[in-house]
Each structure stands twice: as structure tokens, then as C-alpha cells.
Amino acid sequence: MFLEKSGRLLFRWRSFTPVPLLIVAGLLAWRSRGPASPAWLVAGLALCVTGQALRAWVLGQVPDGTSGQNEKLIATQLNTHGPYAFTRNPLYLGNLGIVLGLCLIAHDPLLLVIVAALFAVQYRAIIAAEEGFLRDRFGPQFDDYCSKVPRFWPRIRGHPADFREWDWRRALRKEHNPAAAWIALAIVLVALDHQRKWPYAIALAVTGAVWLSIKGWKHRWLKGGFTEDLRRRLRETAR
Numbered sequence: 169m170f171l172e173k174s175g176r177l178l179f180r181w182r183s184f185t186p187v188p189l190l191i192v193a194g195l196l197a198w199r200s201r202g203p204a205s206p207a208w209l210v211a212g213l214a215l216c217v218t219g220q221a222l223r224a225w226v227l228g229q230v231p232d233g234t235s236g237q238n239e240k241l242i243a244t245q246l247n248t249h250g251p252y253a254f255t256r257n258p259l260y261l262g263n264l265g266i267v268l269g270l271c272l273i274a275h276d277p278l279l280l281v282i283v284a285a286l287f288a289v290q291y292r293a294i295i296a297a298e299e300g301f302l303r304d305r306f307g308p309q310f311d312d313y314c315s316k317v318p319r320f321w322p323r324i325r326g327h328p329a330d331f332r333e334w335d336w337r338r339a340l341r342k343e344h345n346p347a348a349a350w351i352a353l354a355i356v357l358v359a360l361d362h363q364r365k366w367p368y369a370i371a372l373a374v375t376g377a378v379w380l381s382i383k384g385w386k387h388r389w390l391k392g393g394f395t396e397d398l399r400r401r402l403r404e405t406a407r
Contacts, residue, residue: 193271193279200276201360209358212272216354219265220347226251226258228339241301248313250334254322256313257298260291261320266350273357295319341386348379 229250251258267287271280299319302310317323352375359368 193274193283200274200279203361204275208272208275212269212274213354215265215269215272216350217269219262219267219269220343220350222251222258222262222265223346224336224339224343225334226262227342228334228336241298243302243305246302246306246309246313248317253317254324256317256319257291257295258322260295261322263287263291266346270350270353270357273354340382344379344382344386348375351375 230247230252231245255261264287267283268280271283299310299314352372355368355371355375359365362368
């Protein structure tokens with residue numbers, strides 16, 4: 169099926185597909201720089217924080233081998249607990265919140281429409297590929313899950329027995345890079361609307377320092393892990 173084949177390709181390269189979009193978004197956002205209603209910023213930040221919270225919830229409670237930044241479709245088990253009891257694609261729903269939130273911060277309606285349309289096209293194909301993979305792997309179990317939980321927009325209902333322990337350390341290890349990226353981009357967008365740039369330069373510096381601290385904690389830099397991490401990255405670059 170064309171949709172599934174396209175989805176597998178997009179899944180593999182989904183970390184890079186935003187690059188051309190960022191170029192277009194930058195050109196569109198630049199034309200709308202300047203003062204805007206605070207409602208744009210408040211609504212945008214609310215969406216970004218909600219999307220990030222959803223992603224952190226997912227990655228802090230799912231087992232390894234099911235969700236993450238993988239290049240290939242993998243699933244050691246079918247996730248049906250926590251956020252997956254409300255929507256079959258909570259990570260992508262979180263992504264949508266962050267992306268649309270940044271568009272609101274940029275306060276450009278045309279950018280918002282274009283990004284929403286491209287997001288829908290890309291992730292519809294990716295979801296089709298994932299559903300085909302999961303149906304082949306889990307069969308009737310996946311079909312039963314699909315009959316109870318919507319594909320994307322959540323169905324709000326209580327599942328007290330579905331919740332598992334949330335590991336904030338795992339969520340922080342998984343999400344510090346994406347969170348730092350959208351926070352930095354939001355700061356830049358707001359800075360471009362104002363004449364005085366130094367408060368936003370300080371905010372960027374603080375964001376970078378926090379990100380670096382978390383990176384050091386993750387790789388145990390203070391316990392001798394810095395050189396090991398550096399060697400690993402150099403080996404990966406040389407491949």
C-alpha cells in the first residue's frame with residue numbers, strides 16, 4: 169500500500185523532514201515579526217507545555233523497545249496503558265501541540281495553516297505504516313485495541329487500572345533535547361518581536377546551561393563519563 173510505504177520512509181527520516189519546513193517557516197515567520205497580542209504567546213506556550221507534558225508522560229512510563237527515537241519500527245509489546253488508553257498515538261499528539269504552539273508564538277496564521285497541513289500529511293502516512301506493522305505483529309489483540317481507543321484525538325474517560333509508575337528520570341533522559349530545542353526556538357521568536365534582546369539572550373544562556381547540566385547528568389560526566397561519551401560520539405561521527 170502506497171500510504172504505508174511512504175509512512176515507513178517518513179518514519180525513518182522523520183528527524184530530518186522538519187528541516188525544509190523550518191526554512192519555509194523562518195521566511196514566513198520573519199514577515200510577521202513585531203508586536204502582537206499577548207494572547208498569541210499565552211496560547212502558544214500553553215500548547216507547547218501541554219504537548220511536552222504529554223510526551224514526558226509517555227516516555228516516562230512505557231517500557232524500552234516500544235517508544236523512542238528509533239529509525240525502524242519496533243514493538244516488543246503493545247502499549248495500552250497510561251496515555252495509550254486515551255489515544256493510540258500520544259507522542260504524535262504531543263508533537264502536534266508543540267508544533268502548533270510554536271506557530272502561535274510566531275503569530276502568523278498562514279504559517280499555522282501550512283504547518284498543520286504538512287503535519288497531517290506526514291503523520292497520517294507514518295501512523296498507517298505503524299498500524300500495518302502492529303497489526304501484522306499482534307493481530308486480533310491490536311484490532312481489539314483499535315476498537316476501543318481512537319487513532320489520534322483522545323477519548324477522555326477514566327482508566328484507573330491502566331496507569332503505571334512514572335519514571336521522571338527516564339522522561340528527562342529522553343526529552344531534554346526536544347524540550348531544549350522548542351524552548352530555545354520560542355525564546356528566539358519572542359526576542360525577534362522586541363527591540364531589547366539582552367533578556368532573551370540571558371534566557372537562552374540559562375536554557376543552554378540547564379540542557380548541558382542534564383546532558384552531563386545523563387552521561388555521568390562528573391564520574392568520568394565525559395571522555396567515554398566524547399569517544400562514543402567521535403566513533404559515531406567517523407562511521
